[in-house]
Amino acid sequence: MIRCRNLLQHLSICYEYPPRYEKTQNYIVNGSDKQFNILFINDGINAHIMYISDVEALTGFRYCNICHRQAYRIKDPNLQVSMRNHMKKCQKNNGKIVKKVILEKFAKPFVPHILSNKTYKYLLANNLTHLFKPTQYYITYDIETFEKKVNEKFGDSSQVIATLVPYAIASTVKSANGIHSFYYDIRTDDFLDKWLEQLFEEAKLVKKDNKYIDETIPQYFEVPVIGFNSAKFDTSLVFKNLKSKDWTISKYLG
Ligand SMILES: [Zn+2]
Structure with missing residues (x-):
């Protein structure tokens, strides 16, 4: 118009x-x-x-x-x-648009990393910042793959030469008891499903170890599971295994 x-x-x-x-x-x-x-x-x-x-x-x-x-x-x-x-x-204002900055009545610290974390927020508000602690316990994983040649054509201009097939997966758990690892490979049927099953079991322990003992402190119960160079390949390899009747995906990252 x-x-x-x-x-x-x-x-x-x-x-x-x-x-x-x-x-x-x-x-x-x-x-x-x-x-x-x-x-x-x-x-x-x-x-x-x-x-x-x-x-x-x-x-x-x-x-x-x-x-x-x-x-x-x-x-x-x-x-x-x-x-x-x-x-x-x-x-x-004679038809002119005047923009004004309106400040809050009370000054608040600009600390989104604290205010978006309910544990830190609670500790800050209650003068308990000496209880701040890092997430100490976590799980890592790495998948090994081999290239399977397929040479499949998709139309005239694209061709898939090879696909990645996972053949082994290893995880390390760092908990209050120390460090231990577990491993599955292609010799076991549905080894990715078996790995996931154990991962969820181990995560219960890590969750417990990361907890504040004081139950009145509000807490997140997320368990960091960290992959190495996993964003591009590995996640897509385990993705289809994440569908299970035993758990649901509540949030996707990225
Ligand atoms: Zn106007």
């Missing part, structure tokens, strides 16, 4: 459903105070300019009569109140 006020144009775009319009450009040309709105349509070859008699019906927005910039959704139940408040300010 182009809203012209002495050719003050608001060029707007609508791609979505329900249609949404955005002001992308406006032009000011000297002359009268007269306002009119036009719709600019360009199909790549022809450009059309259409006069709009009812802007609100087309856009679903009501514009501020003073600045002609602030728009309110007509269906908004607070339309009247919001518009009145805006127009009061707009009148004071």
